[in-house]
Amino acid sequence: MKTYTVQKGDTLYGISKKFNTTVEAIKSLNNLTTNTLSIGQQLVIPNNENEITYTVQKGDSLYSIAKKYNTTVNELISLNSLTTTTLYPGETLIIKTPKKDEIEYLVKGGDNLYSIAKKYNTTVEAIKEINNLTSNLLSVGQILKIPLTSQTPNYQEYEVKKGDSLYSIAKKYNTTVESIMNYNNLPTTILTVGQILRIPKITTDSNIIGKSCYGTGYVTPKYETYTVKRGDNLYSIASRFNTTVNNIIKLNNLTSTNLSIGQILKVREIT
Numbered sequence: 225m226k227t228y229t230v231q232k233g234d235t236l237y238g239i240s241k242k243f244n245t246t247v248e249a250i251k252s253l254n255n256l257t258t259n260t261l262s263i264g265q266q267l268v269i270p271n272n273e274n275e276i277t278y279t280v281q282k283g284d285s286l287y288s289i290a291k292k293y294n295t296t297v298n299e300l301i302s303l304n305s306l307t308t309t310t311l312y313p314g315e316t317l318i319i320k321t322p323k324k325d326e327i328e329y330l331v332k333g334g335d336n337l338y339s340i341a342k343k344y345n346t347t348v349e350a351i352k353e354i355n356n357l358t359s360n361l362l363s364v365g366q367i368l369k370i371p372l373t374s375q376t377p378n379y380q381e382y383e384v385k386k387g388d389s390l391y392s393i394a395k396k397y398n399t400t401v402e403s404i405m406n407y408n409n410l411p412t413t414i415l416t417v418g419q420i421l422r423i424p425k426i427t428t429d430s431n432i433i434g435k436s437c438y439g440t441g442y443v444t445p446k447y448e449t450y451t452v453k454r455g456d457n458l459y460s461i462a463s464r465f466n467t468t469v470n471n472i473i474k475l476n477n478l479t480s481t482n483l484s485i486g487q488i489l490k491v492r493e494i495t
Contacts, residue, residue, distance in 0.1 A: 226277055226318060230265040231305070242305075243318075245270045280315040293319050294328050296367060326354065331366040338383040338420055344370045347381055348420045360420070379407065384419040394449075397423045401449045402488045412486060413451060447475065447490040452483045465491040 228239060236247045236259050247259070249270045261267075278289065286297045286309050300306070303318050311317075329340060337348045337360050348360070354369045362368075382393060390401045390413045401413065407424050415421075450461060458469045458481050472478070475490040483489075 226269050226316070228267045228269050230261045230263055230267060232263055234261055234263075235259070236261065239267065239269075242303075243269050276319050278317045278319050280311045280313055280317060282313045284311055284313075285309075286311065289317065289319070294330055294367075295320065296330075296365060299367065326369050326371050329368045329370050331362045331364055331368060333364050335362060335364075336360070336383075336418075337362065338381065340368065340370070341381060346371055349422075360418075379422040379424050382421045382423050384415045384417055384421060386417050388415055388417075389413070390415065391449075391451075393421065393423070398446070399424060400447050400490075401451070402447070402490060405488060413488070446493070448492050450489050450491045452485055452487040452489060454485055456483060457481070458483065461489065461491065467492050 228243070230239075236250055236256075240247045240250055250256070250267060251259075253268050253270055278293075280289075286300050286306075290297045290300055297309070299320070300317060301309070303320065327344075329344075331340075337351055337357075341348045341351055350371050351357070351368060352360075354371050380397075382397070384393075390404055390410075394401045394404055403424050404410070404421060405413070407422050448465070450465070452461075458472055462469045462472055469481070472489060472491060473481075475492075
């Protein structure tokens with residue numbers, strides 16, 4: 225347990241929010257019958273499973289403690305309601321610790337979400353979700369929660385580089401342009417340098433009996449794709465890829481022969 229000295233303007237709600245607990249828990253622990261507080265009143269605060277207490281030693285500074293526990297000086301000041309950076313031996317500080325299924329990471333110069341995700345075998349999306357991030361921008365000194373999981377996602381992430389195209393990426397990872405577009409909900413084939421793409425992993429379902437180039441199992445079909453350009457029609461595309469109009473219609477579930485510039489078509493199965 226830890227104690228807190230009530231300051232001017234404090235309320236039970238504000239204190240409970242500060243220490244990630246509830247008003248009821250504080251009232252119960254301190255045998256309070258009302259929400260009224262007095263300046264200087266000592267309150268016992270319920271322990272948070274993700275917090276520890278640290279007793280300041282001679283020679284300690286907020287910077288050295290923050291570095292030791294992979295946090296920041298600002299977080300220590302905020303969590304402990306410090307009005308000065310001066311510390312005294314014997315003083316007790318509250319320090320947040322990560323949950324068992326996550327660690328904390330201090331962003332360094334040159335870091336980006338993709339490199340961090342790759343380092344810890346997770347994904348950009350997972351890091352953004354656990355940190356409530358709305359963009360990929362990071363700041364040096366920022367503290368990130370990194371989820372630890374034994375589950376392997378059914379996709380891998382790829383950071384778009386200068387000169388990349390969906391076709392070259394699809395070819396590199398033995399998949400199709402259409403699969404990448406569908407997996408990432410892309411409205412066009414235009415890419416941006418630094419953009420993070422999910423690349424679907426090709427898996428074999430051993431429960432489906434059938435022939436494949438490996439002799440057993442069924443491999444998810446892969447298709448060669450083509451991006452429709454101005455002046456194209458189904459006949460010219462079919463001729464170009466030595467297939468038929470009917471086959472292209474069937475592969476793409478087309479209900480008409482009308483095409484749109486930029487449309488991605490499956491033209492034939494890759495065997």
